[in-house]
Amino acid sequence: MLTGKRVVLAVTGGVAAYKSAYLARRLLEAGAEVEVAMSDAARNFIGAQTFAAITGKTPVIDLFGQDLVSPHTELARWADVVVVAPATASTLGKVAHGISDDLISALLLATTKPVLFAPAMHTEMWEHPATRENIEKLRSFGYHFVGPEEGGLAGGDVGIGRVAEPESIVEELKRLMGAPEEPLEILVTAGGTREPLDPVRYLGNRSTGKMGHAIADEAARRGHSVVLVTTSGLQTHPAVEVVRVETAMEMKEAVDGVSPDVAVMTAAVADFRPADPSEEKLPREDGLDSVELVPNPDILASVVAREDRPYVVGFAAETGSVDRAIEKALKKGVDLMVYNDVTKPGSGFGTDTNEVTLIDASGEVEAWPQMPKTEVAARLLDRIVADVASRR
């Protein structure tokens, strides 16, 4: 809850600044005390007087020349939480690089309290490699994010980059200010399995493990204890316990050894493996007319069938509509299925983004816009943690 919580609302310069007036009102309605800090650029989009009328307090608009001796540190200490809405690419960049040359960036560097960014910018700016890198860095520093959403942007453009709605920001703040997440044991499977034909060659698939690793890293950052069973060599958060495997059988054995609260099965497990892999490299001159395959165990099914069954999240990478994934979710009995269409640009193997649809145990769907895999990971964990908490 936000009752009695002291919220500094930092407004930076984007057209979405006008929405922060609604946000200020929603925060007050939720019982928070609100102080507004505005950048110079923000005042091109909305007047300080608007916030003064809503909050009953004059916004802080400068590092110098107002009543406060040291506005950035005073606000930084007064706050229980700081929300930056809208957060421009420039503000994110400054904080990621430790630059503190104006009121908002100085405030953000000075505070030790939780900070929630609600980014807003044009799609090209959001997707720029510099912004992507800054977001990664800020996440690793422990900053929180809400949005952006897909929709109408400044100048009539449409795409990802629209600031999260005031209601979503308030909800996210409530979550942040609520009881800390109860630490869970989380198992993640990731990557594509490799099923050997001989010591050199294998049957495999195009999964890189990025999505699963993003989930494992985010869970570890939040203090959950994470076992990641993966075929991928990607770097992981130091707190993640990594079990590297190659084949479906090895993955099954590793999974069998863990009794988690939550199992997030992102791995692309080969459904079949060569029945009798050769111990020697197969010479070309011997020819190979056919390969006999035998089915691999369904690892997810074995987890769902456990007596001490965890909360199970399946992934369905499909080349068609969501209908097949809904069918799969119901048939497999998962608590949540995450569907994506791998033929869509920005939603396939090896990309840094994903566009997913969640399907719950009753077949209800929730489509998310395209966003970085790190963002999918964070939102997915929010959902998992909330579901698990509501069942306890």
Ligand code: CTP
């Ligand atoms: N899965 C698993 N073990 C397998 C196959 C799949 O754990 N042998 C898990 C995947 O990690 C994923 C989910 O089951 O979370 C769905 O995978 P998918 O390959 O889409 O399911 P299949 O039942 O193999 O369906 P398909 O016929 O489309 O391959």
